[in-house]
Amino acid sequence: NAGVTQTPKFQVLKTGQSMTLQCAQDMNHEYMSWYRQDPGMGLRLIHYSVGAGITDQGEVPNGYNVSRSTTEDFPLRLLSAAPSQTSVYFCASSYRIPGNNYGYTFGSGTRLTVV
Amino acid sequence: AQKITQTQPGMFVQEKEAVTLDCTYDTSDPSYGLFWYKQPSSGEMIFLIYQGSYDQQNATEGRYSLNFQKARKSANLVISASQLGDSAMYFCAMREALNAGKSTFGDGTTLTVKP
Numbered sequence: 001n002a003g004v005t006q007t008p009k010f011q012v013l014k015t016g017q018s019m020t021l022q023c024a025q026d027m028n029h030e031y032m033s034w035y036r037q038d039p040g041m042g043l044r045l046i047h048y049s050v051g052a053g054i055t056d057q058g059e060v061p062n063g064y065n066v067s068r069s070t071t072e073d074f075p076l077r078l079l080s081a082a083p084s085q086t087s088v089y090f091c092a093s094s095y096r097i098p099g100n101n102y103g104y105t106f107g108s109g110t111r112l113t114v115v
Numbered sequence: 116a117q118k119i120t121q122t123q124p125g126m127f128v129q130e131k132e133a134v135t136l137d138c139t140y141d142t143s144d145p146s147y148g149l150f151w152y153k154q155p156s157s158g159e160m161i162f163l164i165y166q167g168s169y170d171q172q173n174a175t176e177g178r179y180s181l182n183f184q185k186a187r188k189s190a191n192l193v194i195s196a197s198q199l200g201d202s203a204m205y206f207c208a209m210r211e212a213l214n215a216g217k218s219t220f221g222d223g224t225t226l227t228v229k230p
Contacts, residue, residue, distance in 0.1 A: 031215070031216050033216070033217060033218070035220075041222060041223075042206055042220040042221055042222040042223050043160075043206070043220040044220075045217050045218070045219070048216045048217045049216065050215070050216040056216065056217075058217055088158070090160060092160070096215065098148055098165075098167050098212075098215075099165075099167075100165055100174075102148060102150075102165050102210075103150050103152070103162030103163075103164075103165050104150075104152070104160070104162055104218065105162065106152075106159065106160035106161075106162075108158075108159055109158055109159070109160075
């Protein structure tokens with residue numbers, strides 16, 4: 001099925017470890033974003049991309065890196081995990097042109113725990 | 116800077132009745148889009164409806180409609196004929212044309228539908 005695929009679904013890290021959350025979409029969406037959702041709260045933007053080779057910081061970028069070498073893939077790297085990064089991470093993508101299909105398609109999320 | 120405010124942390128509605136979820140926004144960009152997303156207890160994020168700032172008519176998608184009052188900067192979601200499956204968290208979000216690669220989300224409203 002077409003959509004946004006995130007892996008892994010669950011991950012436990014030790015403080016100081018690094019890892020990469022994978023995100024891939026097959027809808028040829030120009031825009032891709034990473035959000036984190038802390039318990040009982042809304043989504044906060046970490047990084048986003050408006051096309052291959054173009055990325056920018058969101059609201060809470062510290063401790064995370066991204067790259068976008070292809071239209072399809074937008075991995076999120078945690079450089080040195082900290083307990084404050086315990087959260088659910090969502091990858092999302094959308095078309096660039098406003099209209100009725102302009103909303104995000106979200107991945108199923110990655111539940112990350114840092115101990 | 117763009118900002119979304121959802122003032123209702125929780126709402127209750129009787130099955131088959133209509134319910135309105137409030138959303139106000141702030142932006143200095145004359146061109147923007149407003150979105151509503153649903154997050155059931157299973158955790159996935161589902162795009163419901165979109166309204167463009169220049170759209171003349173309120174958006175509708177099945178039982179969902181968006182009550183867009185531009186002068187008041189409000190974009191309330193109306194769910195008609197509520198169903199038990201509508202119980203979920205609902206997020207309002209905005210995307211400005213000048214920064215279309217990113218969206219800002221409100222803190223959400225938890226809707227509970229009573230049988």
